[in-house]
Each structure stands twice: as structure tokens, then as C-alpha cells.
Amino acid sequence: MSDTDFETDADRHPNIVSSYVAEELFNNSNWLREGVYKDILDSFGYTPRLKINLIDDSQTLVPFFSGNLNFISSDIGNYWHLYVRFPKTNTIYYWSSLVCSEDVASLCEIIESIILSHRHLHYDQAEIDGQQLETTIRTTGNFLFQSPGTALRAPDFQVPYYEGFNRYNEKYWLGIYRRNELFPVAFLKELCDICRKTRIGQLYTTPWKSIIIKEVVPTDRKLWNATLDKNRINVRHASNELNWQTEDLCEEGLALKHELIREFNEHDLRTFKLCFAIKINPKSGLFGAVIIRKQATTADSDTTALFDLLHTVDFNPNSKHYSSYAEGLSRTDLFPSLVQLCEDYYQLQTLAAGKQTDNYYETNNSIEAEIIYVHQCGCCLSIYDEAWGDESQEIPAGTPFSALPEDYCCPLCESNLSQFTPIIKETLNTF
Numbered sequence: 524m525s526d527t528d529f530e531t532d533a534d535r536h537p538n539i540v541s542s543y544v545a546e547e548l549f550n551n552s553n554w555l556r557e558g559v560y561k562d563i564l565d566s567f568g569y570t571p572r573l574k575i576n577l578i579d580d581s582q583t584l585v586p587f588f589s590g591n592l593n594f595i596s597s598d599i600g601n602y603w604h605l606y607v608r609f610p611k612t613n614t615i616y617y618w619s620s621l622v623c624s625e626d627v628a629s630l631c632e633i634i635e636s637i638i639l640s641h642r643h644l645h646y647d648q649a650e651i652d653g654q655q656l657e658t659t660i661r662t663t664g665n666f667l668f669q670s671p672g673t674a675l676r677a678p679d680f681q682v683p684y685y686e687g688f689n690r691y692n693e694k695y696w697l698g699i700y701r702r703n704e705l706f707p708v709a710f711l712k713e714l715c716d717i718c719r720k721t722r723i724g725q726l727y728t729t730p731w732k733s734i735i736i737k738e739v740v741p742t743d744r745k746l747w748n749a750t751l752d753k754n755r756i757n758v759r760h761a762s763n764e765l766n767w768q769t770e771d772l773c774e775e776g777l778a779l780k781h782e783l784i785r786e787f788n789e790h791d792l793r794t795f796k797l798c799f800a801i802k803i804n805p806k807s808g809l810f811g812a813v814i815i816r817k818q819a820t821t822a823d824s825d826t827t828a829l830f831d832l833l834h835t836v837d838f839n840p841n842s843k844h845y846s847s848y849a850e851g852l853s854r855t856d857l858f859p860s861l862v863q864l865c866e867d868y869y870q871l872q873t874l875a876a877g878k879q880t881d882n883y884y885e886t887n888n889s890i891e892a893e894i895i896y897v898h899q900c901g902c903c904l905s906i907y908d909e910a911w912g913d914e915s916q917e918i919p920a921g922t923p924f925s926a927l928p929e930d931y932c933c934p935l936c937e938s939n940l941s942q943f944t945p946i947i948k949e950t951l952n953t954f
Contacts, residue, residue: 528570532772534771534772536570536572537571537572537573537574537575537590537591538574539564539567539571539574539575539576539577540574540575540577540585540589540730541560541564541576541577541585542577542578542582543557543560543577543727544584544585544727544728544729544735545579545584545585546560546579547737548584548689548691548696548735548737549582549583549584551581551582552579552580552581553598553600554596554600554601555596559624560577562624563624563627563628564577566625566627566629567628567631568628569632571631571635572635572639573590573591573592573610573631573638574589574590574591574808575590575591575592575593575594575631576588576590576592576593576594577603577627578594579596580595580597580675580676580677580678581596582678583678583680583681583682583683583841584683584729584730584731585729585730586768586810586840586841587606587810587841588608588615588808588810588843589730589808590608590808591607591608591609591610591808592607592608592631592634592635593605593606593607593608594622594627595675597621597671597672597675598672598673599621599669599672601623601624602621602622602623602624603621603622603623603627604617604618604621604622604671605617605618605621605622605630606618606843607634607653607656609638609645609646609648609651609653610638610645610646610647611647611806612647612648612649613806614651614653614929615843615929616651616653616654616656616657617653617926618657619657620668620669620670620671621668621669621670621671622666622668623666623667623668623669625667626666626667629665629666630660630666633665634656634660637659637660638656644656647806673921674919674921674922674923674926675923675925676923676925676926677839677841677842677923677925679839680796680798680812680838680839680840680841681796682762682765682766682795682797682798683729683731684762684765685698685731685735685765686698686699686758686759686760686765687759688739688744688747688758694737694738694739694740694741695740695741695744696735696736696737696738696739697735697739697747697758698733698734698758699733699734699735699751699756699758700731700732700758700760700765701732701733701756702760702764702781703777704777709754710750710754710756713750713753713754714726714734714736714750717743717746717747717750718736720746721739721740721743721746723736723738723739725737730768731765731768732769761784761788762794762795763784763787763788763792764784764788766794766797766798766799767784767798767800767801768798768800768801768809768811769800769801769809770801770802770803770804770807770809773803773804775803776801776802776803779803779815780801783799783815783857783858783861786858790862792861792862792865793865793869794865796838797812797813797838797865797868798811798812798813798840799812799813799815800813800815800840801815802814802815802816802817803817804817805818810841811840812834812838812839813832813833813834813861813864814832814833814834814845815830815831815832815857815861816830816831816833817829817830818830818831818851828854829851829852829853830851830852830853830854830857831847831850831852832848832857832860832861832864833845833846833847833848834846834864834868836898836924836940836941836943836944836945837896837898837924837925837945838871838945839925841925842924842925843929844924844925844927844940844941844943845941846942846943846944848860848864849864871945874947875896875947895948896945896946896947896948897909897945897948898924898943898944898945898946899944899945899946900933900935900936900938900943901942901943901944902936902938902942903933903935903936903938905933905934905935906946907924907927907943908948909922909923909924913934915934916931916934924943924945927940
């Protein structure tokens with residue numbers, strides 16, 4: 524019997540989630556490789572009670588801020604940005620210094636200890652002082668911190684396609700997704716048996732509730748196809764079914780997802796470049812470009828539940844800043860509002876491209892001029908341009924909008940971040 528800890532039909536202990544699954548398949552940082560991930564994971568001598576993310580800043584398969592302790596690779600080798608999302612809140616605090624790889628596990632343990640032993644300060648609170656937590660830990664003097672070289676810049680988001688056989692280098696990787704988000708044990712045993720026969724040492728799970736198998740050589744594809752046939756596993760679901768996040772073991776969220784996907788398919792709704800999240804628990808750490816959030820209610824019936832519709836201000840799901848699109852929507856009103864939100868998004872994309880975006884060709888090899896966005900306050904029309912930053916609030920030039928602190932406000936009218944919307948810089952002089 525393996526000594527691996529596991530749970531059955533429960534969701535009590537969070538996982539350490541990493542972008543190790545994306546290595547070789549998607550973009551990689553200059554220094555983050557298999558050995559770094561494994562050294563950090565091996566250094567954990569305790570079972571975390573908070574969710575931990577170890578993320579390559581150049582990929583978009585694994586989200587940045589869905590954990591409680593989010594370590595994101597920096598441009599300095601073996602140093603990480605740290606974003607703390609306090610438990611049962613959507614409050615995110617940026618650690619003022621980079622964290623060394625050797626300190627990740629021990630820092631996680633002490634942060635967790637302080638948070639859980641001082642819940643009245645750091646757990647499920649409307650107001651939380653992240654600086655107080657950092658100051659407390661710095662007084663121990665046990666960690667090697669490094670000043671950030673540059674602010675974190677989230678990469679342009681590409682919705683990952685993680686199904687079927689996909690070629691990389693001279694081999695293939697296989698992605699498997701299940702509509703009910705469950706994998707039969709007998710099927711998993713067969714996957715492990717093929718891995719043993721073909722000397723594949725690892726299976727990978729993704730935050731999209733799928734499995735990825737790497738290192739498949741062309742001559743072994745027939746073994747995998749035979750198992751998929753035997754178990755009637757489909758690996759060609761519609762793309763607009765794959766780009767969803769739901770909470771673990773949440774039947775209500777999964778049922779709503781299936782209901783909306785049926786509507787999407789029936790109306791042939793375009794969702795390219797968008798991903799969606801359904802938050803039945805408003806304090807869950809799901810990410811998405813579009814968030815469907817159930818309002819807190821005492822109503823027992825799903826038919827009377829109300830929902831809020833939000834989106835990130837730049838439609839990048841790795842952004843921390845959200846804007847409210849509609850509030851208090853009934854279940855029947857959700858789909859029409861999503862249709863209009865998608866329409867608004869593609870109008871923005873059409874304006875950005877200067878042509879109709881709903882084109883047969885999703886990508887091409889031609890070189891196009893870079894489209895530069897700034898962010899405009901919807902109340903007073905002031906502009907935040909990352910090229911200039913904001914000297915009045917000590918925001919240095921080059922700081923991307925996604926890296927602005929949560930308490931940033933418009934320097935003219937003091938509106939908060941949710942009031943800003945992206946706008947193409949070159950259009951400012953055309954109105």
C-alpha cells in the first residue's frame with residue numbers, strides 16, 4: 524500500500540498546485556525546470572492546510588492567483604513573487620520582496636501557522652492588514668528575500684486546449700477530459716499499466732480537471748487509442764466546453780455549467796479566447812475572464828438563486844482586478860447576459876484589430892503592429908498608462924495595470940480599480 528495521503532469524497536485538504544504539468548508543452552521561463560519543482564516539493568515536511576500554487580509566469584494553463592499562497596516565477600533565477608490570498612476572502616496581498624526557492628516550504632509553514640492561529644486577523648475577515656503579517660515574519664530573520672527586478676506582467680492569455688493527441692518535439696502528449704469531472708478507477712489503472720509498459724513515469728492533473736500524459740512515442744499511440752476505445756472515452760469535446768472552472772465536488776456548479784454549455788452550443792456562441800468560472804461559494808479561489816458568482820442567500824431552491832456577472836478589466840483571467848457587468852440576475856437571465864458580454868468583448872477585439880475578428884483563421888504568421896492598451900477611468904476619463912506609471916501614488920513607470928495594488932485609485936476622482944476599462948491607446952486622439 525502506498526504511503527500517499529488521499530481523501531475519498533471529501534474536500535478538506537488543499538493541494539499544492541504547480542505548472543510543472545505545462546513544462547515542455549507551453550511557454551517556459553528561463554530557469555524554472557523539472558528539477559526546481561521537485562526540489563521545492565521535496566522540501567515540504569508538513570501537510571499544508573492552505574492551498575499553494577507554484578506557477579511559471581510565462582504559461583496560461585495553470586492560473587496565477589487561485590491559491591492562498593501563490594508563488595509566481597520572477598525574472599531573477601530561483602526567486603518568486605508571492606501573492607497571499609487570505610482564506611475565505613478575495614483579498615490579495617503582494618509580498619514586497621521576492622522569495623528564494625529554498626525558503627518556499629518553510630515560509631509557507633510559518634505563514635500558515637500565523638494565519639490559522641490568528642483567524643480574527645487573517646481568516647474570513649472583511650479588512651486584513653497584509654503588511655502586518657509580512658512585518659511579523661520579517662522579524663524572525665530566517666528568510667532570504669530579494670528586491671523585485673521588475674513588476675509581474677501576466678502573459679497574454681491563451682485558452683489551453685488540453686484534449687486529444689498533440690505533437691511536441693518528436694513525441695506526443697495526450698489530454699483526457701471527462702464531462703462529469705470523474706475518472707473511473709479501473710480506467711486510471713489501465714493508464715498506469717500502459718505507462719509501466721512504455722516507461723512513462725508520471726501522470727499529470729490540471730486545474731481544468733483533466734489528465735495529461737507526456738512522452739508518448741508515435742509507435743505507442745495504438746496502445747492509448749485502444750484504451751480510449753475500450754472505455755469509450757471521448758477526446759473531442761467542443762472547445763467552449765473545456766474553458767470552464769467549477770468548484771471541486773460541487774454538483775450545483777457543474778449542473779449550471781452543463782446548462783449554459785447546452786445554450787452555448789444551441790446558439791453557436793463564439794467563446795474563443797474567453798474562459799469562465801462558476802462560483803457557488805463566493806469566497807472560493809476560482810479564476811476566469813468571466814465570473815458567474817452566486818449571491819449569498821438563504822434560499823434552498825436553485826430556481827430562486829440570483830447571480831452576479833463579473834469580468835476582469837482586461838479579460839485576462841490572471842488579472843486580479845474585476846469589474847461588475849450585471850448584478851442580481853436570475854438563472855434564466857444568465858445566458859442572455861453572457862451573450863451580450865461576449866458581444867461586447869468581441870466588439871473590443873474588432874476595434875483592436877481594425878477588422879472583423881470572427882475570422883476563419885485564428886492565427887497567422889504575418890507581423891502586425893503591436894496594439895497598446897491603456898486603462899481609462901469611467902467616472903472622470905483619466906488615463907492610466909503603464910509607460911508612465913503614476914508618480915503621485917509612487918507607481919513606477921513600466922508597472923502593468925494587472926500589477927497595481929488593490930487599493931490603487933484614480934488620482935483625479937479617487938474611483939477604485941473596478942471603474943477602469945481597457946482602451947486602445949492610438950484611438951484616444953480619434954474621438
